[in-house]
Amino acid sequence: MNRVAITGLGIYSCIGKNRDEVRDSLYKGKSGIIFDPVRKEFGYRSALTGFVDRPNLKELLDRRSRLMLPEQGEYAYVATLEALKQAGLDPDYIAGQEVGILYGNDSSAKPVIDAIDLMRLKKDTTLVGSASVFQTMNSTVTMNLATIFKLKGVNFTVSAACASGSHAVGLGYHFIKTGLQDIVVTGGAQEINYLSMGNFDALSAFSIHESEPTKASRPFDRDRDGLIPSGGAATVILENWDKAVQRGAHILGEVIGYGFSSNGEHISNPTVEGPVRSLKKALKDAQIQPKDIDYINAHATSTPAGDASEAKAINEVFGAKSTPVSSTKSMTGHECWMAGASEIVYCTLMMQNAFMAPNINFENPDEDSAKLDVIQTVREKNISVFLSNSFGFGGTNSSLIVRKA
Amino acid sequence: MSNLTHIPAEEIIKKINTFLVEEFEVDESKITPGGKLKEVLELDSLDYIDLVVVIESNFAFKVKPEDFADIQTFQDFYNYIISRVNNSKAVA
Numbered sequence: 001m002n003r004v005a006i007t008g009l010g011i012y013s014c015i016g017k018n019r020d021e022v023r024d025s026l027y028k029g030k031s032g033i034i035f036d037p038v039r040k041e042f043g044y045r046s047a048l049t050g051f052v053d054r055p056n057l058k059e060l061l062d063r064r065s066r067l068m069l070p071e072q073g074e075y076a077y078v079a080t081l082e083a084l085k086q087a088g089l090d091p092d093y094i095a096g097q098e099v100g101i102l103y104g105n106d107s108s109a110k111p112v113i114d115a116i117d118l119m120r121l122k123k124d125t126t127l128v129g130s131a132s133v134f135q136t137m138n139s140t141v142t143m144n145l146a147t148i149f150k151l152k153g154v155n156f157t158v159s160a161a162c163a164s165g166s167h168a169v170g171l172g173y174h175f176i177k178t179g180l181q182d183i184v185v186t187g188g189a190q191e192i193n194y195l196s197m198g199n200f201d202a203l204s205a206f207s208i209h210e211s212e213p214t215k216a217s218r219p220f221d222r223d224r225d226g227l228i229p230s231g232g233a234a235t236v237i238l239e240n241w242d243k244a245v246q247r248g249a250h251i252l253g254e255v256i257g258y259g260f261s262s263n264g265e266h267i268s269n270p271t272v273e274g275p276v277r278s279l280k281k282a283l284k285d286a287q288i289q290p291k292d293i294d295y296i297n298a299h300a301t302s303t304p305a306g307d308a309s310e311a312k313a314i315n316e317v318f319g320a321k322s323t324p325v326s327s328t329k330s331m332t333g334h335e336c337w338m339a340g341a342s343e344i345v346y347c348t349l350m351m352q353n354a355f356m357a358p359n360i361n362f363e364n365p366d367e368d369s370a371k372l373d374v375i376q377t378v379r380e381k382n383i384s385v386f387l388s389n390s391f392g393f394g395g396t397n398s399s400l401i402v403r404k405a
Numbered sequence: 406m407s408n409l410t411h412i413p414a415e416e417i418i419k420k421i422n423t424f425l426v427e428e429f430e431v432d433e434s435k436i437t438p439g440g441k442l443k444e445v446l447e448l449d450s451l452d453y454i455d456l457v458v459v460i461e462s463n464f465a466f467k468v469k470p471e472d473f474a475d476i477q478t479f480q481d482f483y484n485y486i487i488s489r490v491n492n493s494k495a496v497a
Contacts, residue, residue: 129458130451
């Protein structure tokens with residue numbers, strides 16, 4: 001089995017448009033949550049959202065490439081550009097390799113709605129134009145990035161609700177570990193527009209703490225009242241360790257464990273047992289003990305039921321107050337399809353810069369989170385090994401473990 | 406046949422050039438009556454779909470993709486649009 005290196009990271013999120021901005025936000029505990037009045041007018045119960053401007057790609061991409069990219073594809077392009085640059089993978093090198101792409105994405109709502117609205121109005125399908133079909137498919141990110149960056153290896157999208165990005169990284173790890181690929185571009189992307197989250201808002205899953213947007217996302221806190229949708233994109237370049245060393249790449253970390261499970265229960269209600277199996281499977285895969293994990297990046301989205309279940313699962317596997325835990329969703333909101341990949345980027349940045357980002361807005365524990373060592377303010381501590389959880393609707397669970405290079 | 410709403414050809418050509426420059430991001434100086442539409446605008450099969458869309462949004466008529474078969478130069482393209490615009494006005 002091959003060792004799997006992380007050689008490049010790219011991030012475009014509501015707490016920063018590149019690695020340096022994001023590192024600073026994580027250290028300072030800066031929130032990227034805003035109140036979006038358009039959502040209120042549209043009938044949302046909660047108008048809170050993470051927000052980042054769309055990038056201007058006119059100088060970077062030709063017209064055809066830009067036409068094909070939906071919003072989350074633009075974010076993914078920028079994140080991937082940053083990651084490939086850090087990895088030192090230029091177009092000439094890529095042309096001579098079989099580079100794959102496995103990216104998490106589970107919706108492209110706005111292009112679908114815009115196209116259907118136009119077809120209803122005009123009664124003519126041609127008038128949606130040439131780009132619509134390529135923007136609307138779930139695989140829009142992988143089909144676009146594989147074309148733009150001329151990738152010749154494995155190429156598909158991972159759709160697994162809010163664990164999409166994490167499973168994409170996990171699958172990329174397996175493709176390299178087993179020798180099927182030497183380099184895989186992994187990641188996750190999430191659209192932010194108001195059309196994409198209305199049906200999620202319908203479940204009353206979002207925080208209505210609208211008077212103080214930056215305090216609304218409060219994972220593990222006693223007074224949490226729901227998640228806040230967010231988005232952007234994150235890219236993690238995975239490589240065969242030995243071949244990365246051979247080509248002189250700077251190695252940022254090593255993926256050593258991937259655990260996964262399905263709850264096999266309710267479509268939206270979480271369980272404790274499902275995440276416990278995912279955590280144990282990741283530890284077994286990494287061949288380490290719970291005590292070897294220095295930091296846990298929790299999935300915790302700030303929902304009453306989800307955070308409580310995860311706290312119980314962490315307690316069951318790691319023991320009370322044993323391992324520092326924080327949810328970066330306290331700052332970013334829930335980046336959904338992107339979250340599992342972005343949180344690998346966040347944690348690797350913490351690992352490189354020797355700090356553990358705070359779980360902001362954690363003021364009072366509840367019965368379950370009182371048993372965790374929740375990081376309230378930034379801790380300047382080395383991280384040798386971290387674990388990142390991601391859970392999604394349908395009971396899909398993913399846990400990744402990364403070791404310092 | 407009456408032609409009370411006839412639009413001058415120059416006006417139509419100006420409008421066409423404006424949307425071609427905008428939609429296909431081509432330098433206007435490269436658009437000449439004798440120039441090849443496909444080559445100058447670097448059109449592929451998908452671009453012809455977008456050409457149908459911009460014509461519809463600018464002149465409110467639908468081009469059948471097969472109509473492009475006889476259009477080689479910008480002058481051919483102008484003639485086609487002028488004919489469609491002014492014939493439909495005349496009929497109206």
